[in-house]
Amino acid sequence: MNRTTQSLIAVAVALGAVTGFAAFGGRDGTGDDGAKSAAHQPVERTSLLCPVPSGSDLAETSYTAYTPKGSGGAAKGTAELVPVTKALTDAPKDDGKKTKPFLTQKAPGEPVAGEESGAEAPALIGTADGALAPGWTVQQTTTYAAGSGRGMQGANCTAPDTDFWFPGASTAKGRSDYIHLTNPDDSAAVVDVELFGPDGEVTSQVGDSIQVQPHSSVPVLLSTLADKQYPNLTMHVTARSGRVAAAVQSSDDKLGGDWLPASADPADSLVLPGIPKDATSVRLVAYAPGAEDADLKVQLASPTGTITPAGHESLQVKSGMTAAVDLDDVTKGEAGSLLLTPTDKAVPVVAALRVTRGKGSKQETAFIPATEAVGTRATVADNRAKGSVLSLVAPGKSARVKVTASAGTEGGTPASKTYTVKGGTTLEIDHPPVPSGLKGAYALTVEPVSGGEVRASRMLSRTDEGIPMFTVQTLPDDRGTVAVPTAERDLSVLQK
Incomplete structure (x- = not known):
């Protein structure tokens, strides 16, 4: 018997031990040769990574972690955030001591919060298991009133992956964009960073094989990867080995800054939800990664219906090149969401918006990437009694959506309300549900009840010395469940 056959037999035995119950789990106890749909079970472990929040001594950063209450899954669990500089020391030692986590959550439905000040706040590695894993969400929000990037910068801490797209990056004068790569694993990751401008790929060897x-x-720093200044770029981050979390921190000398999250995966139709009604400038950046050009219809889902912005009816995105267009004050005083659909042939694209509020020296910016549908459930943490605005858009059919406010980090009773979002419109909720007796920050959970797909985003804002500080986070499905396919023994894999 050769080594290959022995290995295959070992694999078959192992799979049989794991999947034997599924193989003989038919309704009559004799198995089922017909196709079965995958069952959805709560995830058992979730990993999230929070980037270094700021290099400013004036920065004040808050962290809020939350897991929605759910049904099924484990009865107990743990969730904690640990600084990456200490993560290596968390392995058991001879003295039995372990580094104290920065933030620990003890039960679903109970948000927790922590704070850091100054430029020394580290990146954080978070893990949640058991009952705390499904839908675990962590938000970091940083504010500071002076210096490049001043304003409010918010980021959803993200799961590690191997592929990311960032339309909307820049190496323009006065702007400093950094890509933060965080590795949660025990082995090194090797990452490639590619930049694409209006004429195609920006040649650079520096972005190849970055060791994390x-x-x-x-x-x-993105400017170290480019041969000149580019106002609009698309960045592609891929891990050759291992996995990382990736996020772009954008700072402008005059226009503030924010975190640029990764766009949804390339698709022929995209939704960019929640443009503030008082936006003074909106820039759309798109990229077509395939071999074909994309011709896109540009529409705005307003509170009353879908309209076509005058003078910006369509956008052509050439293959391998970044296209950008300034939509100015496209919302005209009403909140809206941008819809991108193919005019003819369906060609996958990625896209993001750079949104500006304020005027003159009192301007601030944020980013809205294309996002996936809410799906079963989505959650955003770090909402406040004032300054939280929720945007819901139904790009197709009308939908009913339940919005639940959790308890506060320091007290309060959950509250919920159901909304109807008409097809082709954006519903801006200036006053989303707030827990009664709120103390501290809280989380909002969005759950579609009926109807069509829904996209969502949350704007968090405050005014400081006349600057309209704000940040926007999209709400894709929290992936609190995972599909577990039925399986059966198949020893034919051993035959050649």
Whole structure:
């Protein structure tokens, strides 16, 4: 018997041990040769990574973690955030001591919060298991009133992956964009960073094979990867080995800044939800990664219906090139969401918006990437009694949506309300549900009840010395469940 056959037999035995119940789990106890749909079970473990929040001594950063209450799954669990600089020391030692986590959550439905000040706040590695894993969400929000990027910068801490697209990056004068790469694993990750401008790929060898050591975070200044200044770029981040979390921190000398999250995966139709009604400038940046050009219809889902912005009816995105268009004050005083659909042939694209509020020296910016549908459920943490605005858009059919406010981090009773979003419109909720007796921050959970697909975003804002500070986070499905396919023994894999 050769080594290959022995290995295959070992695999078959192992799979049989794991999937034997599924193989003989038919309704009559004799198995079922027909196709079965996958069952959805709560995830058992979730990993999230929070980038280094700021390099400013004036920065004040708050963290809020939350897991929605759910049904099924484990009865108990743990969830904690640990600084990456200490993660390596968390392995058991001879003295039995373990580094104290920065933030720990003890039960679903009970948000927790922590704070950091100054420029020394580290990146954080978070893990949640058992009952705390399904839908675990962590938000970091940083504010500071002076210096490049001043304003409010918010980021949803993200799961590690191997592929990310960032339309809307820049190496323009006065702007500093960093890509933060964080590795949660015990082995090094090797990452490639590619930039694409209006004429195609920006040639650079510096972005190849970037080493990200275990349990560490690496910031890379985009201008070191480009041969000249580019106002609009699309960045592609891929991990050759291992996996990382990736997010772009954008700072402008005059226009503030924010975190640019990754766009949804390339698709022929995209939704960019929640443009503020008082936006003074909106820039759309798109990229077509395939071999064909994309011709896109540009529409705005307003509170009353879908309209076509005058002078911006369509956008052509050439293959491998970044296209950008300034839509100015496209919302005209009403909240809206941008809809991109093919005019003819369906060609996958990625896209993001750079949104500006304010005027003159009192301007501030944020980003809205294309996002996936809410799906079963989505959650956003770090909402406040004032300054939280929720936007819901139904790009197709009308939908009914339940919005639940959790308890506060320091007290309060959950509250919920159901809304109807008409097809082709954006519903801006200036006053989303707030827990009664609220103390501290709280989380909002969005759950479609009936009807068509829904996209959502949350704007968090405050005014400081006349600057309209704000940040926008999209609400894709929290992936609190995973599909577990039925399986059966198949020893034919051993035959050649």
